Amino acid sequence: MNSPTASTADPSGTLAAAPAARSTRSGPLRAGRRIRRHLPSSPWLFAAPGLLVVGVFSLYPFVSTVVNSFTDRRTLVPGHYVGLANFRELWHDDMFWTGLRNSTLYVLGVVPALVILPLLLALLVQRHIPGIAFFRAAFYTPVVASIVVVGLIWVWMLDDRGLINSVLEAVGVGKVGFLSDQWLLLCSAMAVTVWKGLGYYMIIYLAALANVPRELHEAAAVDGAGAVRRFFTVTVPALRSTMVLVAALSSVSAFKVFSEVYLMAGPSGGPAGEDTTLVMLVQRVGTGLTGRVGYASAISVVVFVVTVVLMLLVLRADRREDA
Numbered sequence: 001m002n003s004p005t006a007s008t009a010d011p012s013g014t015l016a017a018a019p020a021a022r023s024t025r026s027g028p029l030r031a032g033r034r035i036r037r038h039l040p041s042s043p044w045l046f047a048a049p050g051l052l053v054v055g056v057f058s059l060y061p062f063v064s065t066v067v068n069s070f071t072d073r074r075t076l077v078p079g080h081y082v083g084l085a086n087f088r089e090l091w092h093d094d095m096f097w098t099g100l101r102n103s104t105l106y107v108l109g110v111v112p113a114l115v116i117l118p119l120l121l122a123l124l125v126q127r128h129i130p131g132i133a134f135f136r137a138a139f140y141t142p143v144v145a146s147i148v149v150v151g152l153i154w155v156w157m158l159d160d161r162g163l164i165n166s167v168l169e170a171v172g173v174g175k176v177g178f179l180s181d182q183w184l185l186l187c188s189a190m191a192v193t194v195w196k197g198l199g200y201y202m203i204i205y206l207a208a209l210a211n212v213p214r215e216l217h218e219a220a221a222v223d224g225a226g227a228v229r230r231f232f233t234v235t236v237p238a239l240r241s242t243m244v245l246v247a248a249l250s251s252v253s254a255f256k257v258f259s260e261v262y263l264m265a266g267p268s269g270g271p272a273g274e275d276t277t278l279v280m281l282v283q284r285v286g287t288g289l290t291g292r293v294g295y296a297s298a299i300s301v302v303v304f305v306v307t308v309v310l311m312l313l314v315l316r317a318d319r320r321e322d323a
Contacts (some may be wrong), residue, residue, distance in 0.1 A: 062304075068297035075291040086298035096299065099278040102186060102261075103303075106277065107254045107310070109190045114197050114250040115243055121198060122205035123235070140199035147196070151263030154192050155179065158264070179264060182274045189260040189275075196260075197253075201246050208242040209235075244318040251310045256303060258283070278303050 069086055073079025090096045125136045142150060157163045158178035165175045178188045212235065220230045236243075258279040261269070267284070269276030276284070278299060286296025 065297045065300050068294050069301045071294045072292075073294040073297075075287075075289055075293060079294050082294070086295050087302075089295065090298060090302065095273065095276060095281060096278075098274060099276050099281040099299075100302075102275060103255050103257065103278045103306075105186065106190060106193075106257050106261075107251055109187070110193050110197075110254040110257075111247055111250045113190075113194045114201055114254075115247050117194065118198050118201035118246070119205050119239070119243070121202045122209055123231075125202070126206060126209055139202055142196045143199040145196070147259045148263065150192065150196055151260060154188070155264055158188055180271065182271050185265055185270050185275050186261070189257070189264050192260045192264070193254065193257065197250065201250070204242060204246060205239065208239050212238045241318070244314060248311050248314045251314060252307045255307055255310060 068079060070081055070083060071079030072082045072085070121139060125132055125139065155162075159165070160175055160177070160180070164178070168174060168176060176184065178184050216234045216238070217230055220234050225233065256279050257277055261275055261277050262280055262283075265275045269280055269284075282296045282299045282303070285292050285299065
């Protein structure tokens with residue numbers, strides 16, 4: 001009996017095409033092996049641009065600042081090692097303590113507002129009602145606005161001849177020195193910071209609220225819990241990690257405040273410099289042709305240490321609640 005021919009055993013030609021298909025598939029694999037063999041460090045090549053940016057714009061300035069804090073370097077004069085002299089001078093510098101006081105007060109005034117108000121705002125705009133998209137965009141608009149433009153607008157509004165004082169005079173209250181009184185100026189700057197940051201933290205809360213199971217609210221409602229009780233027993237516990245994140249971010253941002261106070265108080269830092277913050281002091285001391293770069297670097301190191309301590313305190317408080 002004759003053996004079957006190739007065409008009879010494989011009428012569709014599949015067996016004949018299989019080697020060609022395997023050859024086609026193995027081509028890219030062999031090419032990939034060759035690339036990996038010739039470029040064993042290819043992952044580092046992809047990461048190199050990002051690492052270069054971080055090294056040039058973050059790591060090098062940080063190390064340079066720490067090194068300069070132990071020198072007497074000036075803008076145009078190379079520095080010499082002076083040990084802890086800059087830090088000892090800080091201890092006796094009244095303006096440093098003024099800046100530390102104002103920066104600390106800024107944190108105490110801004111952080112609670114930026115933790116609570118954006119959450120309430122997120123709960124409001126989360127509702128599915130007609131036109132709510134417009135309000136979401138409106139609340140977020142200050143975030144994308146230039147801080148310089150925002151600051152100048154608020155300065156114009158809070159000036160003695162500005163819009164707010166004109167309204168107060170019209171209703172018989174009289175002028176209020178928002179920009180001339182030490183504490184009112186600081187509070188006004190805090191209000192601008194809170195107003196500008198509401199939309200940013202609102203978006204963070206909206207993302208977190210979307211992950212809260214609806215079943216929890218439904219179960220609480222079945223048990224007879226009202227809206228306020230559900231907020232404290234369901235929403236707040238579910239968003240605790242997000243609230244910690246917002247507290248940490250806003251604490252660091254508030255302690256390093258510069259633009260708002262600088263625009264509203266001016267380079268002098270308000271009346272007699274009493275509204276100067278630490279970052280404003282760094283800018284004032286360390287810039288110019290005779291800027292004391294070493295002393296300004298010492299202040300910057302203190303700012304860095306305090307911000308790290310703030311972060312650790314917030315995280316420790318969160319872990320303590322978990323325990």
